[in-house]
Amino acid sequence: xxxxxxxxxxxxxLLLVLIVGYGSVFxxxxxxxxxxxxxxxxxxxxxxxxxxxxxxxxxxxxxxDKRILDLENPSQEVIASDQKRLxxxxxxxxxxxxxxxxxxxxxxxxxxNTQLTTILxxxxxxxxxxxxxxxxxxxxxxxxxxxxxDQVDKEADAYGIQVVDVRIRRADxxxxxxxxxxxxxxxxxQREAAEFRAQGGQKxxxxxxxxxxxxxxxxxxxxxxAEQIRxxxxxxxxxxxxxxxxxxxxxxxxYRSMTAYENGLKSNDTRFLLRPDSDFFxxxxxxxxxxxxxxxxxxxxxxP
Numbered sequence: 001x002x003x004x005x006x007x008x009x010x011x012x013x014l015l016l017v018l019i020v021g022y023g024s025v026f027x028x029x030x031x032x033x034x035x036x037x038x039x040x041x042x043x044x045x046x047x048x049x050x051x052x053x054x055x056x057x058x059x060x061x062x063x064x065d066k067r068i069l070d071l072e073n074p075s076q077e078v079i080a081s082d083q084k085r086l087x088x089x090x091x092x093x094x095x096x097x098x099x100x101x102x103x104x105x106x107x108x109x110x111x112x113n114t115q116l117t118t119i120l121x122x123x124x125x126x127x128x129x130x131x132x133x134x135x136x137x138x139x140x141x142x143x144x145x146x147x148x149x150d151q152v153d154k155e156a157d158a159y160g161i162q163v164v165d166v167r168i169r170r171a172d173x174x175x176x177x178x179x180x181x182x183x184x185x186x187x188x189x190q191r192e193a194a195e196f197r198a199q200g201g202q203k204x205x206x207x208x209x210x211x212x213x214x215x216x217x218x219x220x221x222x223x224x225x226a227e228q229i230r231x232x233x234x235x236x237x238x239x240x241x242x243x244x245x246x247x248x249x250x251x252x253x254x255y256r257s258m259t260a261y262e263n264g265l266k267s268n269d270t271r272f273l274l275r276p277d278s279d280f281f282x283x284x285x286x287x288x289x290x291x292x293x294x295x296x297x298x299x300x301x302x303x304p
Contacts, residue, residue: 024056028063035062035099045099064099068164069109071116077174078125084133088124089170092116092152094163101160116156120166123151128171136171144168 027050028034034046037060046052047066054061071092078086094116096102106112127148128136136144145166153163245252 019056024053025051026054026061027051031065031067032063033066033096033099035064035103036060037062042100042103047099062103064096064102065109066096068093068095071113071120073117073120075170076121076124078128080128080133080136081130082132085174086128086133086136086171087174088128088168090120090124090148090166090168092120092149092163092167093165094156094161096160097162098160101158103160105159112159112161115159116152116161116163119152119155120148123148123155127151133173136168141168141171 026034028046028048030049032049034052036043036046036054038055038058043054043059071094073090073092075087075089078088080086094112096112102112106115127144131140131144135141145168148168149163149166152166156163241252
């Protein structure tokens with residue numbers, strides 16, 4: 001029969017084996033890479049995911065992310081080459097490509113973000129300070145972001161970091177400058193609108209003047225033509241009257257007197273202030289149109 005001491009020793013040995021075995025293995029996730037450190041000195045770098053071995057109790061495993069990491073940079077004020085102030089909001093994407101160098105230089109992602117922020121801000125001021133405001137916001141924005149990325153990546157290489165991309169999210173004038181620019185643009189548009197309205201008014205006045213002049217010319221020509229036609233008609237009428245008068249002067253005199261009676265004697269007023277022996281009443285006194293003799297000076301007809 002086995003003694004209790006032997007059983008206890010066996011249990012302790014088994015427990016020790018388990019502890020040693022547990023301390024001799026470690027796992028690496030697919031999104032991570034591991035740095036094995038022995039007594040403060042790096043031993044190896046493990047980049048393959050899975051189960052790996054290390055020396056128990058003396059080796060320490062430091063997990064380092066191998067995914068692409070985000071760097072959100074706070075807005076910075078930059079002065080362009082044309083002395084215009086810009087508020088630039090940028091961000092970067094990077095990954096840790098050399099874990100050992102990363103661990104020896106910065107040690108953690110937080111420290112790396114702080115260091116990269118300083119490098120990115122310096123590169124933004126350096127690159128954007130060499131170009132104009134229009135080049136930043138419109139003409140060469142893509143090329144400028146590439147230059148900034150290359151500069152940041154070159155400096156970040158000393159920390160075992162590869163900068164994948166740098167993007168300028170926003171590049172605008174400061175608020176007070178933007179208001180001044182908007183006000184200037186508004187004033188300029190109002191001036192152009194006033195100029196266009198003035199030009200339109202001038203053109204309208206020219207068109208109206210030309211139309212009035214053409215209308216005056218047309219009316220004058222029409223009046224001239226009408227007067228000419230009217231004169232020709234009057235001449236033809238006079239010719240016909242003269243011809244009729246030559247054929248029968250008595251009838252012509254009678255017709256003219258009848259026309260005068262029709263025009264002069266209205267239905268509502270038949271009063272005339274004329275002498276009874278006036279030529280106007282010749283056909284009233286005699287159907288033949290002979291004038292009556294004037295009364296003698298002493299006769300009763302001559303007395304009032």
